[in-house]
Amino acid sequence: xxxxxxxxxxxxxxxxxxxxxxxxxxxxxxxxxxxxxxxxxxxxxxxxxxxxxxxxxxxxxxxxxxxxxxxxxxxxxxxxxxxxxxxxxxxxxxxxxxxxxxxxxxxxxxxxxxxxxxxxxxxxxxxxxxxxxxxxxxxxxxxxxxxxxxxxxxxxxxxxxxxxxxxxxxxxxxxxxxxxxxxxxxxxxxxxxxxxxxxxxxxxxxxxxxxxxxxxxxxxxxxxxxxxxxxxxxxxxxxxxxxxxxxxxxxxxxx
Amino acid sequence: xxxxxxxxxxxxxxxxxxxxxxxxxxxxxxxxxxxxxxxxxxxxxxxxxxxxxxxxxxxxxxxxxxxxxxxxxxxxxxxxxxxxxxxxxxxxxxxxxxxxxxxxxxxxxxxxxxxxxxxxxxxxxxxxxxxxxxxxxxxxxxxxxxxxxxxxxxxxxxxxxxxxxxxxxxxxxxxxxxxxxxxxxxxxxxxxxxxxxxxxxxxxxxxxxxxxxxxxxxxxxxxxxxxxxxxxxxxxxxxxxxxxxxxxxxxxxxx
Numbered sequence: 001x002x003x004x005x006x007x008x009x010x011x012x013x014x015x016x017x018x019x020x021x022x023x024x025x026x027x028x029x030x031x032x033x034x035x036x037x038x039x040x041x042x043x044x045x046x047x048x049x050x051x052x053x054x055x056x057x058x059x060x061x062x063x064x065x066x067x068x069x070x071x072x073x074x075x076x077x078x079x080x081x082x083x084x085x086x087x088x089x090x091x092x093x094x095x096x097x098x099x100x101x102x103x104x105x106x107x108x109x110x111x112x113x114x115x116x117x118x119x120x121x122x123x124x125x126x127x128x129x130x131x132x133x134x135x136x137x138x139x140x141x142x143x144x145x146x147x148x149x150x151x152x153x154x155x156x157x158x159x160x161x162x163x164x165x166x167x168x169x170x171x172x173x174x175x176x177x178x179x180x181x182x183x184x185x186x187x188x189x190x191x192x193x194x195x196x197x198x199x200x201x202x203x204x205x206x207x208x209x210x211x212x213x214x215x216x217x218x219x220x221x222x223x224x225x226x227x228x229x230x231x232x233x234x235x236x237x238x239x240x241x242x243x244x245x246x247x248x249x250x251x252x253x254x255x
Numbered sequence: 256x257x258x259x260x261x262x263x264x265x266x267x268x269x270x271x272x273x274x275x276x277x278x279x280x281x282x283x284x285x286x287x288x289x290x291x292x293x294x295x296x297x298x299x300x301x302x303x304x305x306x307x308x309x310x311x312x313x314x315x316x317x318x319x320x321x322x323x324x325x326x327x328x329x330x331x332x333x334x335x336x337x338x339x340x341x342x343x344x345x346x347x348x349x350x351x352x353x354x355x356x357x358x359x360x361x362x363x364x365x366x367x368x369x370x371x372x373x374x375x376x377x378x379x380x381x382x383x384x385x386x387x388x389x390x391x392x393x394x395x396x397x398x399x400x401x402x403x404x405x406x407x408x409x410x411x412x413x414x415x416x417x418x419x420x421x422x423x424x425x426x427x428x429x430x431x432x433x434x435x436x437x438x439x440x441x442x443x444x445x446x447x448x449x450x451x452x453x454x455x456x457x458x459x460x461x462x463x464x465x466x467x468x469x470x471x472x473x474x475x476x477x478x479x480x481x482x483x484x485x486x487x488x489x490x491x492x493x494x495x496x497x498x499x500x501x502x503x504x505x506x507x508x509x510x
Contacts, residue, residue, distance in 0.1 A: 009380050009441065056381075058440045075376060082378050089380040093441045121330060123337050125264050125344040126311075126385070185313045185504060186264065186348045249440060 001067050004077065005098045006031075006045075008060040011089035013129040013244065017053040018060070027051070027090060031062075034084035039066060048104045048251040049111060052203075054243030056130070059093070059112075059250040063104040102253070110174070110252040112196045115209045116245045120188035132209075132245035137189045138216030140180045145222035146215040147176045149229060150208060156201055157232040159211070161240075164202035169232070171204065173197050178212075194249075203240055211238030256322050259332065260353045261286075261300075263315040266344035268384040268499065272308040273315070282306070282345060286317075289339035294321060303359045303506040304366060307458075309498030311385065314348070314367075314505040318359040357508070365429070365507040367451045370464045371500045375443035387464075387500035392444045393471030395435045400477035401470040402431045404484060405463060411456055412487035414466070416495075419457035424487070426459065428452050433467075449504075458495055466493030 008031065016024035020032070028045055035043040045062040078092040085091065101107075116131040117138065118124060124133050150173055157169040175196035182189055193212070195205050211228060214220040220238070228236045263286065271279035275287070283300055290298040300317040333347040340346065356362075371386040372393065373379060379388050405428055412424040430451035437444055448467070450460050466483060469475040475493070483491045 007441075009377075011380055058381075078377060086378070089383065091377045091380040093377055122264075122333060122346045122348055123341070125266055125346040126313075128344065130381070186262075 001065050003063055003065050003098050003100050003102055005061060005063045005096050005102060005104060006078070006081075006092050007094040007096075008062060009058050009091045009093050010056060010060070011130070012051060012054050012056045014089060015053065017055070018047055018049075018051045027057075027060075028062075030088050030090060031081070031085070031092075034088075035064070035081045037084045038080045039068070041067060046104050048108050049248050051246075051248055052243050054129070055246045055248070056244075057248040060248050061104045061108070061251040061253075063098065063102060065100075104251070107253050108198070108251050109254055110196060110198055110250075111200065111248065112175075112194065112250040112252075113200070113205045114247045114249045115191075115193040115195070115205060115241065116247065117191040117193070117209075117213070117241075118188055119191075120186055122186065129244045131190075132242050134213070136217070138191065138213065139218060140178055140191065140216065142218070142222055143212045143216045144178055146212055146220070146225040147178065149222070149226040150176055154229060155232050156204055156229070158228050158234060158237040159204045159207035160201040160234060161203035161207070162234065166199075166201055169201060171197055171199065171201060176208070206241045206243070206246060207234075207237055207239075209241040209245070213241065214238045256320050258318055258320050258353050258355050258357055260316060260318045260351050260357060260359060261333070261336075261347050262349040262351075263317060264313050264346045264348050265311060265315070266385070267306060267309050267311045269344060270308065272310070273302055273305045282312075282315075283317075285343050285345060286336070286340070286347075289343075290319070290336045292339045293335045294323070296322060301359050303363050304503050306501075306503055307498050309384070310501045310503070311499075312503040315503050316359045316363070316506040316508075318353065318357060320355075359506075362508050363453070363506050364509055365451060365453055366455065366503065367430075367449065367505040367507075368455070368460045369502045369504045370446075370448040370450070370460060370496065371502065372446040372448070372464075372468070372496075373443055374446075375441055377441065384499045386445075387497050389468070391472070393446065393468060394473060395433055395446065395471065397473070397477055398467045398471045399433055401467055401475070401480040402433065404477070404481040405431055409484060410487050411459055411484070413483050413489060413492040414459045414462035415456040415489060416458035416462070417489065421454075421456055424456060426452055426454065426456060431463075461496045461498070461501060462489075462492055462494075464496040464500070468496065469493045 047062040074095040077095040153172040179192040302317040329350040332350040408427040434447040
């Protein structure tokens with residue numbers, strides 16, 4: 001038996017989230033069934049980040065213990081599973097044999113999420129369900145000034161979902177930067193908000209983004225973020241930004 | 256009666272091309288019906304470039320003569336039509352009142368097409384149907400050296416579809432450059448081939464791209480492009496690149 005780590009990309013629009021559930025399609029079930037079909041054995045994945053319904057991934061990581069009838073190269077295993085994912089917007093980007101002490105969830109030392117916002121008056125065609133669509137441009141300088149207050153080690157209760165099962169609201173934000181570019185063809189504003197930490201509270205990124213958007217809209221000052229954080233109270237934070245803008249980009253491990 | 260010009264964006268995957276046809280969904284029919292519903296009158300669009308099935312647009316232009324019951328601002332007209340395009344991957348980016356001598360097709364002085372290629376071993380999830388997927392990286396330096404021979408004024412018969420109805424195979428290529436970037440998350444190679452001319456022969460861009468790809472794969476030398484062009488014979492050119500990689504990005508007018 002060998003433990004394998006998979007790097008996985010998916011468009012989350014069609015799924016009720018990563019986690020297997022009764023009666024609704026999940027990313028986990030779709031991949032487990034594809035792998036089981038290819039390898040003729042039950043496959044159980046343990047994932048780094050259980051993304052919510054509609055959330056995307058470009059670098060999700062999951063591991064599984066497999067008993068293979070012969071030696072497989074990583075690319076071969078990925079290719080075989082991908083053949084069974086043909087009809088799904090999911091792709092195994094990499095498969096790698098790892099030690100049995102590797103755990104996709106518990107060995108992770110850092111995660112990068114990117115949140116995409118597109119501001120333009122017209123409805124989206126190419127990026128429908130792949131970015132948060134807002135109608136008016138956001139003040140990025142103000143958002144960056146507000147974001148500074150979230151950096152570092154804090155009690156993030158203000159940005160924590162009521163359902164969050166973490167033992168502590170303390171988290172350390174290592175990076176929060178906002179990339180902006182204007183698209184020449186439609187004069188739209190595209191934001192990519194990059195956020196890194198060892199781990200996040202439930203909905204933390206979407207709650208932080210929803211609050212930063214208030215600053216970008218001029219409804220809040222950058223300093224309002226500081227007082228909201230200090231309040232340690234979810235009701236003092238902004239709304240939860242929609243799932244469709246969120247991408248799990250990368251999970252880092254020491255090995 | 257006022258003539259209106261519309262700048263239009265669409266994901267061509269779901270359509271049998273721009274042009275209205277019996278029994279299959281077209282971009283033209285979808286927009287004409289949406290506009291007719293909003294404006295309560297028949298709407299007939301004249302388009303700058305009749306894109307083929309599966310070809311996308313970020314800056315298609317079409318005009319129509321409309322009799323409106325009151326003054327409309329461009330954004331208002333675009334918004335109204337977009338409301339009736341809610342369920343379609345089509346968006347009116349801009350609507351502008353123009354003079355009656357404006358013709359979306361005949362007044363065009365320049366067109367920009369971009370052709371996207373993604374090279375990676377794994378199947379595409381996010382860009383499925385939105386780029387040409389190849390499995391191995393292409394030699395971009397060689398492709399650029401080959402592209403030089405296509406620049407300027409030539410008889411492009413080698414890159415002209417048999418169905419082409421243009422009076423002459425002479426065209427003047429003002430730009431053909433290849434942008435490359437590597438995506439860090441999956442180590443894929445992304446190419447964007449930008450091509451500009453006043454007008455193109457039928458399938459000219461896709462035939463040039465298919466031929467340049469042979470150079471990128473090392474099957475042809477850059478100089479083979481020169482002799483293929485000189486042959487003025489479609490059978491001496493490379494294959495037609497798939498429709499899904501092609502985007503009509505912009506149409507320029509003097510006014």
